[in-house]
Structure formats: C-alpha cells, structure tokens
Amino acid sequence: MATSYTETKTANPKRGRMMQKANVQRTIFILLAVTPAFAGYVLFTLYPNLLSVYYSLLNWNGISAPKFVGLDNYTAMLQDKYVWRALLHNLFYMVTIPVLVIGISLFLAYLLTNKGYKGTKAFKVLFFFPNVLSTVVVALLWAFIYDGSFGLLNGLLHLVGIDMNGFYWLGDTRTALSAIVPPFVWAGVGLYVVIFMNAMITIPKSLYESAVMEGAGHMTRLFRITIPLISPIIRVSAIFLVLGTLKSFDKVLILTNGGPAGSTDVIGLYMFNLAFGNEAHNYGYASAIGMFLFVILVGAKLLVDKLLPNQSYEY
Structure with a gap:
C-alpha cells in the first residue's frame, strides 16, 4: 500500500x-x-x-627569584665546548647503537624464523630477557663485566692468554666511550628480535620456496625478500632507536656519570647534571640545552625519514 x-x-x-x-x-x-x-x-x-x-629565558636556580635574561642562555650554550663534546658522543651512539641493534636483530630473527630451529619460543624468551631487567640492573651488570679486578671481560681475556693487568674499561678515556655501546645493544636486541620475527612470519612461505627454486641463497633471500617486505617495521624501529639513543642517559649515568674526564658525557646527562647534579643549580641554562636537544631530535627524525623513506611492497 x-x-x-x-x-x-x-x-x-x-x-x-x-x-x-x-x-x-x-x-x-x-x-x-x-x-x-x-x-x-x-x-x-x-x-x-x-x-x-x-x-630557558631565565637565570634561575629553582630557589631565588628568577631573572629574565632573554637569549643569553642560548648564546652561552653555543659557546659551551662541553655541549658540543656531549653532542659528538650522542652522534657516535646514534650511528653505532641503532645499526648494531637492527643488524643483529634482523640476523637472529631471520635465523630463528627461516632455519626452523627447535625451541624457537625458548630463544625468543631468552633474547627478550634483558628487556625485563631494569636499567639499573643492566648497568650494574655491565659495570661488573668491565671491572678491572674481578670483571668477566678481563677474566675471559686472561683465559686466552691476554693479561690486561687490572685494566678498567670504563675508567680509561681510550675505551670508555666504546664500552658504553655493548650494554645498550645487549639490552635492546631482544625486543627487536621479537618484533622482526613477528613481522617475518607474515611473509608467505611460497616466496621463499620460489626463491630457493631459482637458486637464491639465504643472504639473497634476506636482502631481496625479507628486508624489503618488513622495511616499514625496520623504519619505525630505526626511528625509535635513534630518538631513544639521543634522549637516553640513564645507563651512562650509572656506568660512568659522563667520566672519565667527560669522555662519555651526553647531552641529556649534561643537562641533568646542570639542573640537579651540581650544588649551584641552573634550571634556565639546562632548559635551553633541553630546547637544543628537542631541535636535534626533530632533525634526527627528519634525517631518518630522508634516509629510510616510507615504502610499501606488495606480494
């Protein structure tokens, strides 16, 4: 109707x-x-x-009345040689730590995913274990490894006939900067192994089977199939690692507190010590360095976007 x-x-x-x-x-x-x-x-x-x-525009110690100084803190920061020294150390860590973490994680994830090892789940738990530990525990563990008198590293070198004579790896300006890298890598690899493994298992096995029939070896399959197909995951991981490395200073604080003689100092630690670590606190100057670090983080993000463009591959 x-x-x-x-x-x-x-x-x-x-x-x-x-x-x-x-x-x-x-x-x-x-x-x-x-x-x-x-x-x-x-x-x-x-x-x-x-x-x-x-x-950052004030001269203020957190107690007395703040005094407006305009851009004086930024002018002083640009002339501060310790800021630039710390920045160089940050750049060193920014290049070495993400490259090592991603490289080792990709290799281990590929082996566990495509080699068919027994106990893969147990390996995932084992690799992820350092991420369960707190930063303090990780730093103290590696401080013991590097210890000159009872350290594991000197003990292992002694077993192979190299006597270090009580050499303390974190107490020498020649080795302290590089010695900070392994704790960061060891603590970070496990998480990205799990992330990359979960990404790799989504790749159809037929692609690998076709590549094997064409005579492609493991390295060819890794660089021609696996890495391109999980490149968005690698890109995001690189961004997190680069920005995290630039901001992080907790392990450095516990291991060396920037020493010896400032040879391991980083921007975040230098800023922290200016604000909280000295008797004469300078929150204004520390805030100016914080703004400088913010600009560096933005620049690092843009650099990663430039070097690792967001590409997607279909299969």
Whole structure:
C-alpha cells in the first residue's frame, strides 16, 4: 500500500530527531574517549615543554627569584665546548647503537624464523630477557663485566692468554666511550628480535620456496625478500632507536656519570647534571640545552625519514 504524504511528512521529522540524537551521542562518546588522553598530553607533555621554553629565558636556580635574561642562555650554550663534546658522543651512539641493534636483530630473527630451529619460543624468551631487567640492573651488570679486578671481560681475556693487568674499561678515556655501546645493544636486541620475527612470519612461505627454486641463497633471500617486505617495521624501529639513543642517559649515568674526564658525557646527562647534579643549580641554562636537544631530535627524525623513506611492497 502506498504511503500517504501525511505519513511521510510525519515520519521524516521523527527520523531526523533520531539521527540528531545519534550524532549527539556519538559526539559525547568521542569527547569522553579522547578527553583523558588529550588532557594527559597537555598536562604531562605540552605544558612542561612550554614551561621549559619559558625557563630557558631565565637565570634561575629553582630557589631565588628568577631573572629574565632573554637569549643569553642560548648564546652561552653555543659557546659551551662541553655541549658540543656531549653532542659528538650522542652522534657516535646514534650511528653505532641503532645499526648494531637492527643488524643483529634482523640476523637472529631471520635465523630463528627461516632455519626452523627447535625451541624457537625458548630463544625468543631468552633474547627478550634483558628487556625485563631494569636499567639499573643492566648497568650494574655491565659495570661488573668491565671491572678491572674481578670483571668477566678481563677474566675471559686472561683465559686466552691476554693479561690486561687490572685494566678498567670504563675508567680509561681510550675505551670508555666504546664500552658504553655493548650494554645498550645487549639490552635492546631482544625486543627487536621479537618484533622482526613477528613481522617475518607474515611473509608467505611460497616466496621463499620460489626463491630457493631459482637458486637464491639465504643472504639473497634476506636482502631481496625479507628486508624489503618488513622495511616499514625496520623504519619505525630505526626511528625509535635513534630518538631513544639521543634522549637516553640513564645507563651512562650509572656506568660512568659522563667520566672519565667527560669522555662519555651526553647531552641529556649534561643537562641533568646542570639542573640537579651540581650544588649551584641552573634550571634556565639546562632548559635551553633541553630546547637544543628537542631541535636535534626533530632533525634526527627528519634525517631518518630522508634516509629510510616510507615504502610499501606488495606480494
């Protein structure tokens, strides 16, 4: 039976009110879902960063009345040789640690995924174990390994006929900087092994079978099939590692506190010591260095985007 004009006119406003009510409910739900996260971002990220910009324009020790000095802190920072020394150390870690972590993780993940070793799950747990340990435990463990008197490293070298005569690896300016790298790599490899393994198991085995039929070896399959197909995962991992290496200073703080003679100092640790580690605190100058570090982090992100463009491959 045909619907009359009166019935249609009556139904349309009712349907419109129902749709309007549904839109209001959807808007309320979105606001309730987003507001806590947005409030947390504003309170714990945006507000502290804006406050740091303000502090960077002050001469303030956290107790006495702050004095506005404009860009004097930035001028002093650009002339501070210790800032540039710490930045060089950061750049050294930024290049070595991500390359080693990603390279070793890819190799181990490929072996565990494509070689068919028994106990792969046990290996995943074993490799992931360092990520369960706290930063303090990892740093103290490696401090013991590098110890001159009872260290594991000197003991192993002694077994192969190399007597280090109580050499303390973290106490010599020639070796301290490089000695910081293994703790970071050891603590980071396990997580990325698990990440890369989970990415590799999504690749169809038919691709590898076809490559084997064509005579491709393991290295060819790794660089021609595996790495291209998981390149988005590698790119994100590289970004996290580069930015994390630039920001991190906790292990350096525990292992050497920037010594000996500043040979392992990094930007984050130098800023921390200026704000909290010295008797004469200088929050303004430390905040200026924090803003400098922020610019470096943005530049590092853009550099990684340039070197590792976001590409997707289909199979």
